[in-house]
Amino acid sequence: MIRSLLPLLLLLLLLAAACTEKETPGPTPAGAFASLYTLSSSGTPRQIGDARFEREGNLVRLTIELYTLTPGSRHALHLHEGSCEDPGMHWNGGSSEKYCTIPSMGTPWGRPYLGDIGNIEIGSDGKGSLSLQTDLWALGDGSALDVMGKVLMVHAEPEDFALECDPNHTNHPHTNPKIACGQVFKRVRMP
Numbered sequence: 468m469i470r471s472l473l474p475l476l477l478l479l480l481l482l483a484a485a486c487t488e489k490e491t492p493g494p495t496p497a498g499a500f501a502s503l504y505t506l507s508s509s510g511t512p513r514q515i516g517d518a519r520f521e522r523e524g525n526l527v528r529l530t531i532e533l534y535t536l537t538p539g540s541r542h543a544l545h546l547h548e549g550s551c552e553d554p555g556m557h558w559n560g561g562s563s564e565k566y567c568t569i570p571s572m573g574t575p576w577g578r579p580y581l582g583d584i585g586n587i588e589i590g591s592d593g594k595g596s597l598s599l600q601t602d603l604w605a606l607g608d609g610s611a612l613d614v615m616g617k618v619l620m621v622h623a624e625p626e627d628f629a630l631e632c633d634p635n636h637t638n639h640p641h642t643n644p645k646i647a648c649g650q651v652f653k654r655v656r657m658p
């Protein structure tokens with residue numbers, strides 16, 4: 468009986484070893500994070516969220532968690548140039564072209580800028596999360612497409628990215644106040 472189970476046990480051991488190996492972090496950290504703090508001219512900045520960027524093969528996965536925001540609110544999220552103290556332009560990977568029709572994971576990006584993440588929805592508990600996977604961004608390679616060092620900006624209002632990509636829509640005067648921000652840093656420790 469035991470002898471007949473041996474090959475199965477061996478197989479299970481091998482599978483377990485393979486799984487463990489996959490989870491071991493490589494020599495170079497493939498991740499980055501941003502801690503998001505409120506931007507306000509008065510009062511102490513308050514942390515309202517976290518973001519994680521992870522490289523998976525040729526993809527970058529972004530996971531954002533926000534908390535203590537107005538229940539039921541929606542907010543546009545962008546990556547900007549510069550810093551939280553002195554935010555710059557919308558990040559567009561060094562390009563002046565619109566990204567609307569450029570494929571991300573095989574389907575059009577659908578937003579004008581490469582740094583347009585999307586809108587996040589805040590639930591009745593004041594919390595919201597968003598995750599995004601794209602093969603358009605790079606992480607930590609120092610290229611023009613690298614999201615490292617950019618600033619993740621939370622805006623007061625949501626945005627209609629599809630409308631902004633509509634070629635018939637030319638006029639969009641749009642001021643969307645910045646309410647929170649976090650710079651994207653290399654993760655030095657694995658969680």
Ligand SMILES: [Cu+2]
Pocket residue numbers: 544545546547557620622
């Ligand atoms: Cu912005």
